[in-house]
Structure formats: structure tokens, C-alpha cells
Amino acid sequence: MxxxxxxxxxxxxxxxxxxxxxxxxxxxxxxxxxxxxxxxxxxxxxxxxxxxxxxxxxxxxxxxxxxxxxxxxxxxxxxxxxxxxxxxxxxxxxxxxxxxxxxxxxxxxxxxxxxxxxTDPVAGGLSLDAILGPDYFARTGGEVLLLGAGGSAVALSLHLIQKPRPGDRPRRIVVVNRSAGRLERLAQMVAGFPTDIAFEFIQNADPARNDALLAQMPPASLVVNATGMGKDTPGSPLTNAGVFPERAVAWELNYRGELDFLRQAQAQQTARSLTVADGWxxxxxxxxxxxxxxxxxxxxxxxxxxxxxxxxxxx
Ligand SMILES: NC(=O)c1ccc[n+]([C@@H]2O[C@H](COP(=O)([O-])OP(=O)(O)OC[C@H]3O[C@@H](n4cnc5c(N)ncnc54)[C@H](OP(=O)(O)O)[C@@H]3O)[C@@H](O)[C@H]2O)c1
Incomplete structure (x- = not known):
């Protein structure tokens, strides 16, 4: 210091x-x-x-x-x-x-x-609502893949759990994190709320495995890079071979840095009809x-x- x-x-x-x-x-x-x-x-x-x-x-x-x-x-x-x-x-x-x-x-x-x-549950929540619009999950049947289980992932999970209208809540949220501790912490928070969202927690730091998880998400799913990779640390939680679901929403929480995840999504934006957003x-x-x-x-x-x-x- x-x-x-x-x-x-x-x-x-x-x-x-x-x-x-x-x-x-x-x-x-x-x-x-x-x-x-x-x-x-x-x-x-x-x-x-x-x-x-x-x-x-x-x-x-x-x-x-x-x-x-x-x-x-x-x-x-x-x-x-x-x-x-x-x-x-x-x-x-x-x-x-x-x-x-x-x-x-x-x-x-x-x-x-x-x-x-x-402030993240409100700040992240307002940003997410602006990206998705009302009734997104009922309209599209998309689910959520959260890459990273740190502060922002906790906040976004809380925001979605607390959505009063069923159409604003996804059926499933898959959370991936490098360390087990952060997943346990998030699981504990989720357990404190009655929710109809099915949470899955996966400990993983291998981008190829994240590609496989991405491939299993339904069309129009929301995929969030909440790992800090591409700004705080180099790289992306996905490889360049990872393919986003059709009409997926790819949200990079950062707006500066190398933003590798954002670039990967932009490269598929037209072909896969993606919505791509940054953290501005x-x-x-x-x-x-x-x-x-x-x-x-x-x-x-x-x-x-x-x-x-x-x-x-x-x-
Ligand atoms: N635009 C904005 O205003 C805004 C607002 C909030 C956050 N952000 C950005 O969003 C990022 C996340 O923020 P945060 O507050 O949630 O940070 P955080 O609490 O540090 O969480 C990051 C999480 O990602 C995990 N992780 C890191 N590399 C990984 C990998 N390769 N695979 C799987 N998990 C991995 C970390 O796991 P470990 O436990 O193993 O370290 C950690 O739990 C930061 O870069 C932050 O700057 C931007």
C-alpha cells in the first residue's frame, strides 16, 4: 500500500x-x-x-x-x-x-x-431492465447463464428473484464460478428467498467447458460476463469457438479494457441475431x-x- x-x-x-x-x-x-x-x-x-x-x-x-x-x-x-x-x-x-x-x-x-x-441490485437491475424490456423471459423462453458469481452476479440474481411479474423471471439461472466459495455464498443467498427460478451452480474455470454450457442454453438466453475477464484479468470466460444461442443477449458488465467477451459476441452478432450490450x-x-x-x-x-x-x- x-x-x-x-x-x-x-x-x-x-x-x-x-x-x-x-x-x-x-x-x-x-x-x-x-x-x-x-x-x-x-x-x-x-x-x-x-x-x-x-x-x-x-x-x-x-x-x-x-x-x-x-x-x-x-x-x-x-x-x-x-x-x-x-x-x-x-x-x-x-x-x-x-x-x-x-x-x-x-x-x-x-x-x-x-x-x-x-447499489448493484438497483444499478445493475435498472441496466438489465433497459436491455431486456418488460416480460422478456415470457416473450422469449430464454434462460440465464451467469459467468462469475461475485458481487454483480449476486446482485443480478437478487434483482431477478425479486421481479414481481412472472414474465420477468427466467425459468433457470446457471451460475459458473472459478472458486467454490463464491458459489456457496450465492446459493446461501438464494436459499433465503422463496423463488420459482431453478438455480444451477457449476464450479469451473475452463473456457471450453463454458462453451459447452453456452451451447446448452435455449435461444434468446441472457449470457453475462460477470467474471471481470477482459478488464480486471486478461481473456474471456469463453473460447473463440463458443457459439451463442440464436437471438441471445450477450451482456459484458464492463465498458473498458480489452473486452474480449464483447468482441466474441460482436463477431456473431449478425449471424446469430444477438443483442450485445456493454456496461456503460x-x-x-x-x-x-x-x-x-x-x-x-x-x-x-x-x-x-x-x-x-x-x-x-x-x-
Ligand atoms: N459497468 C459497471 O459499472 C460495473 C458494475 C459492476 C461490476 N462491473 C464489472 O463487472 C466485473 C465483475 O464485478 P464483481 O463486482 O461481480 O466482481 P467480483 O466480485 O470480483 O466477481 C468476479 C467473479 O468472477 C469469478 N471469476 C473470475 N475469473 C473467472 C473464470 N475464469 N471463470 C469463472 N469465474 C471466474 C471470480 O471467482 P473467484 O472467486 O475464483 O475469484 C469472482 O467470483 C468487474 O470487472 C467489475 O468491474 C462493472
């Missing part, structure tokens, strides 16, 4: 805790958003941690935010689960989604109390929610549209 990153801030500071934060569009977007929100004095500061970093590093970062008066709060990506596991006792309060999903993507201060919230909308929803918590400001739909335009300009 470089001391510089944990130096006392000289100005009101919003931290971004990720893996390669300097490359994020948020760095360029942030000053324009602060101008638009009337808070130009607030600065952006990235903190890069290794994937599954030492718990001591997560604790040092959260303790820094807790004790520094000018540290306003933070957006957490990739480390949402590991950070909360390492620092649960640092928080005075956890929001309902943070308690259900055991992850924190927003760290804010309220009357001197440190509050952790999980998710990024906008996630950032606007966390900024709203940290700065204690409401962001209504017209303001969100304005912020979205400003972000596109610096993408």
Missing part, C-alpha cells in the same frame, strides 16, 4: 476503490459532474487494490475514510465482497441490500456514522447512486440525463 494514497486529503475527497482506477472514465467525468451538482470543490481519488487483496489493506482504506474529515466517502468496485468481509466492524450501519448480499459498493458518512450500501449504463447508474449517497444530494431523472450526457462527452 503506497503511503501517498492514504495521505490526509487536502480537499473534500471522493474515493474510487478498484483495480485499475486511473483508466476509468470516472476520472474525467467526475469534475464535470461536480460542477453540474454545484460541488466543484470535491476531488476524485483512485485507490488501486489487488483482486482478493490482503484484508489489512481493505481495513487501512476504510479506516482512512472513517477518520479523515475531508474523506467524504467512496465507490467500491470489484472489491465489494472482500472489503465488507474484512471491514464489517468499521461500519456503523449497513443498508438492507448490503446485509442481504454481504457486499458494499457505496461508503458514505451520515452524521459522523459510516454507512455501507450495496450500469456505470452511469452505479456512479450516480453512490454520488447521491456520499454528497447527500438527490439525482432526479432529468439530472441523471444531464449527468449521462456529460459522461458521454468524456467517455
Amino acid at each position: 503506497a503511503d501517498l494514497l492514504l495521505a490526509p486529503p487536502a480537499a473534500p475527497t471522493f474515493y474510487f476503490i478498484g483495480v485499475t482506477t486511473g483508466q476509468s472514465s470516472s476520472r474525467r467525468m467526475f469534475p464535470a459532474w461536480m460542477e453540474a451538482l454545484g460541488r466543484p470543490e470535491v476531488v476524485w481519488q483512485g485507490i488501486d487494490l489487488a483482486i482478493h487483496d490482503d484484508p489489512a489493506n481493505y481495513r487501512a482504506v476504510v479506516e482512512h475514510i472513517r477518520k479523515e474529515p475531508l474523506a467524504l466517502g467512496a465507490l467500491v468496485t470489484t472489491h465489494k465482497i472482500d472489503l465488507l468481509a474484512a471491514c464489517r466492524d468499521h461500519f456503523d450501519e449497513l443498508g438492507p441490500y448490503a446485509r442481504i448480499t454481504d457486499e458494499v459498493s457505496s461508503i458514505a458518512k451520515e452524521d459522523g456514522r459510516l454507512v455501507g450500501r450495496a 449504463e450500469y456505470f452511469i447508474h452505479g456512479w450516480s447512486q453512490v454520488i447521491s449517497h456520499v454528497l447527500h444530494t438527490e439525482i432526479d431523472p432529468p439530472l441523471l440525463d444531464r449527468l449521462s450526457e456529460l459522461a458521454v462527452a468524456v467517455r
Whole structure:
């Protein structure tokens, strides 16, 4: 951990805790958003941690935010689960989604109390709804293949489980993850809800096996790359020989990096009539929610549209 990153801030500071934060569009977007929100004095500061970093590093970062008066709060990506596991006792309060999903993507201060919230169920959910449209699963008979069982996969599972209309819930969700622990965690969360969605959990890190799982999905299935591969780590969870089901929706959760999975889907887009989406909308929803918590400001739909335009300009 470089001391510089944990130096006392000289100005009101919003931290971004990720893996390669300097490359994020948020760095360029942030000053324009602060101008638009009337808070130009607030600065952006990235903190890069290794994937599954030492718990001591997560604790040092959260303790820094807790004790520094000018540290306003933070957006957490990739480390949402590991950070909360390492620092649960640092928080005075956890929001309902943070308690259900055991992850924190927003760290804010309220009357001197440190509050952790999980924004992915709402931010990821809004993005997914925009991609699929209403009644998608009833209309198409598609199912879901989630590649990765980390924070976003948990959030998307929760979002789909909680859909009140049956047509918005898939019959089946297949979840694939490298480590068994993350699958067990997700299975435990699912077991806490009555649901008619059949979940299957598969421990695997072999892209050829993922190709085989992909081949077994029905037409119009939703296939999500929630592994971070193609941004946080190189490659794709699929090989170039993997064939998407006809009319499938391929959703890459990231919008920057090599995005190998996105390219693989784009290569088949016309031939297989695919819908291909990246993580840009998710990024906008996630950032606007966390900024709203940290700065204690409401962001209504017209303001969100304005912020979205400003972000596109610096993408
Ligand atoms: N656009 C946005 O605003 C937005 C929002 C949320 C997330 N994201 C992106 O989405 C990605 C996932 O986010 P997250 O928060 O869910 O991260 P995460 O909690 O780190 O989860 C990633 C999961 O993928 C698994 N995995 C990694 N490589 C794999 C492989 N080859 N095969 C199978 N499983 C593999 C990991 O398993 P292990 O347990 O074995 O490590 C881990 O459980 C990140 O890159 C993040 O930046 C983007």
C-alpha cells in the first residue's frame, strides 16, 4: 500500500476503490459532474487494490475514510465482497441490500456514522431492465447463464428473484464460478428467498467447458460476463469457438479494457441475431447512486440525463 494514497486529503475527497482506477472514465467525468451538482470543490481519488487483496489493506482504506474529515466517502468496485468481509466492524450501519448480499459498493458518512450500501441490485437491475424490456423471459423462453458469481452476479440474481411479474423471471439461472466459495455464498443467498427460478451452480474455470454450457442454453438466453475477464484479468470466460444461442443477449458488465467477451459476441452478432450490450449504463447508474449517497444530494431523472450526457462527452 503506497503511503501517498492514504495521505490526509487536502480537499473534500471522493474515493474510487478498484483495480485499475486511473483508466476509468470516472476520472474525467467526475469534475464535470461536480460542477453540474454545484460541488466543484470535491476531488476524485483512485485507490488501486489487488483482486482478493490482503484484508489489512481493505481495513487501512476504510479506516482512512472513517477518520479523515475531508474523506467524504467512496465507490467500491470489484472489491465489494472482500472489503465488507474484512471491514464489517468499521461500519456503523449497513443498508438492507448490503446485509442481504454481504457486499458494499457505496461508503458514505451520515452524521459522523459510516454507512455501507450495496447499489448493484438497483444499478445493475435498472441496466438489465433497459436491455431486456418488460416480460422478456415470457416473450422469449430464454434462460440465464451467469459467468462469475461475485458481487454483480449476486446482485443480478437478487434483482431477478425479486421481479414481481412472472414474465420477468427466467425459468433457470446457471451460475459458473472459478472458486467454490463464491458459489456457496450465492446459493446461501438464494436459499433465503422463496423463488420459482431453478438455480444451477457449476464450479469451473475452463473456457471450453463454458462453451459447452453456452451451447446448452435455449435461444434468446441472457449470457453475462460477470467474471471481470477482459478488464480486471486478461481473456474471456469463453473460447473463440463458443457459439451463442440464436437471438441471445450477450451482456459484458464492463465498458473498458480489452473486452474480449464483447468482441466474441460482436463477431456473431449478425449471424446469430444477438443483442450485445456493454456496461456503460450500469456505470452511469452505479456512479450516480453512490454520488447521491456520499454528497447527500438527490439525482432526479432529468439530472441523471444531464449527468449521462456529460459522461458521454468524456467517455
Ligand atoms: N459497468 C459497471 O459499472 C460495473 C458494475 C459492476 C461490476 N462491473 C464489472 O463487472 C466485473 C465483475 O464485478 P464483481 O463486482 O461481480 O466482481 P467480483 O466480485 O470480483 O466477481 C468476479 C467473479 O468472477 C469469478 N471469476 C473470475 N475469473 C473467472 C473464470 N475464469 N471463470 C469463472 N469465474 C471466474 C471470480 O471467482 P473467484 O472467486 O475464483 O475469484 C469472482 O467470483 C468487474 O470487472 C467489475 O468491474 C462493472
